[in-house]
Each structure stands twice: as structure tokens, then as C-alpha cells.
Amino acid sequence: MKSKLRLILVLMFVFAVGSAFGQDSATYSKTRELLLKMDRTKSDKTMKKLFEEGIERKSDLIRAIDDKEQRVSVNAQVIINYLSDAEMLAAISRSREQRALAKAEFWAPKMTLETETKILNDLGADLTEMILKNLYPKECHARLIGFNKxxxxxxxxxxxxxxxxxxxxxSIRKEGKGWRLLSNNLVWNG
Known part of the structure; x- marks a missing residue:
């Protein structure tokens, strides 16, 4: 009787783990496909989707940091940096450290995060107007690419x-009555 119970428990565990990994790989393959398609310089719909769903796709984006394809890894890091989620940023640091120890190449996007806290004044304007008034007051125009709720x-x-x-x-995040500047990066120069 005990051996049958053990067998049933082992089978239940195997099926549960198998289905969990199956779901993970199914979502990862979709996220990976989007990361391959994403073009940062065009601020395309794919980038918008990844940014807006970034927290929901957290495990996929973290996994993509170590993807064998450079484009997937770099684009995942771009989305992670824009979101500035602490857990995902820590995953980038861990991966960089592990690759350094293994003397393996680590691909990274050309971008930086703000190191000093800067809160932008809301001024009652929409977000694009706020960015223009606070950061780019001269002959510029702006558009919202995406918002991660x-x-x-x-x-x-x-x-x-x-x-x-x-x-x-x-990239900005709502904090109290203002918006914290997370990153401000040159994407193209033409």
C-alpha cells in the first residue's frame, strides 16, 4: 500500500513539474520571438508590448539575459533597464558576474540608468509635455511608447x-506626487 502511494505521489510530482516547465517554455518561446523581432530604434509595437507586459514576463526576461542569441539577450536587458525592476536588474548583475568568472562574453545594450534620484515636476501636464518641459525644452517633440501599469x-x-x-x-516611474527619472538614453542619431 505504501509503495503504491509513493508511486502515485512521485507520478503526481513528475506531471506537476513537467507541466510547469512546459508552460514556462511556452511563454518563453513567445517572449523570445518578440525579443528577436524588437527594434529599439523604431520604437515598434513589439517593444511596446514587451515593455507593457514586462512585469508579467519577468521570468522570461530574466531567462533571456543568458540566451545564446545576442539580440535576444540585449533586447531583454533593454526592457529590464527601462522597467528598472530591482529583481530583474539584480539578475543582469548576477549574469554579468557569472560570465566574468567563467571568462565568457557578456552582451549589454549601450544605455545607462540614472544614478541620482531626480523627481520631475508634474506641472499638471501629460507625461510627454512634462518630459519636454523638464528635460528637453528646445525644439523637440515626444510621444508615449508605452505604460507599464x-x-x-x-x-x-x-x-x-x-x-x-x-x-x-x-523612462520614468510614478513616485508620490512626481515622476522619478529612471533612464534617459540616446537611441539614434541621424
Whole structure:
């Protein structure tokens, strides 16, 4: 009787673990496909989707940091940096450290996070107007790329110039009555 019970418990465990990994790999393959497709310089719908669903896709994005394909790894890190989620940022640091110890190459996007806390004044304006008034007051226009409701973070594209343009991505998070600047990075210069 005990051996049958053990067998049943082992089988239940195997099926439960198998289905959990199956679901994880199914969501990962979808996230990976989006990361392969994403084009940061065009601020495309794929990037918007990944940003807006970034917290929901947290485990997939963390897994993608160590993907064998450079584009997948770098694009995952871009989304993670824009969201500035502590757990995901720590995963990037861990991966970088592990690869350094193994003397393996680590791919990283050309971007930085703000190191000093800067709260932007709301001024009662929409987010794009707030960014323009606080950071880019000269001949620029801006548009909202996406808003992540889970961690109250917005991603805004700022374009400077009209013929030869320069593009920036600004990431901000709602904190109290203001918006904290998370990152402000040059994306293209044309």
C-alpha cells in the first residue's frame, strides 16, 4: 500500500513539474520571438508590448539575459533597464558576474540608468509635455511608447530636430506626487 502511494505521489510530482516547465517554455518561446523581432530604434509595437507586459514576463526576461542569441539577450536587458525592476536588474548583475568568472562574453545594450534620484515636476501636464518641459525644452517633440501599469512606469520617445533627427528614450516611474527619472538614453542619431 505504501509503495503504491509513493508511486502515485512521485507520478503526481513528475506531471506537476513537467507541466510547469512546459508552460514556462511556452511563454518563453513567445517572449523570445518578440525579443528577436524588437527594434529599439523604431520604437515598434513589439517593444511596446514587451515593455507593457514586462512585469508579467519577468521570468522570461530574466531567462533571456543568458540566451545564446545576442539580440535576444540585449533586447531583454533593454526592457529590464527601462522597467528598472530591482529583481530583474539584480539578475543582469548576477549574469554579468557569472560570465566574468567563467571568462565568457557578456552582451549589454549601450544605455545607462540614472544614478541620482531626480523627481520631475508634474506641472499638471501629460507625461510627454512634462518630459519636454523638464528635460528637453528646445525644439523637440515626444510621444508615449508605452505604460507599464504593474510598476507605474512610462517609456517616452523624444525626437530632436525635424530633418536630421536624434532620438532618446526616457523612462520614468510614478513616485508620490512626481515622476522619478529612471533612464534617459540616446537611441539614434541621424
Amino acid at each position: 504593474d510598476n507605474q512606469t512610462a517609456l517616452i520617445e523624444v525626437i530632436e530636430g525635424s530633418v536630421f533627427t536624434t532620438g532618446y528614450h526616457v
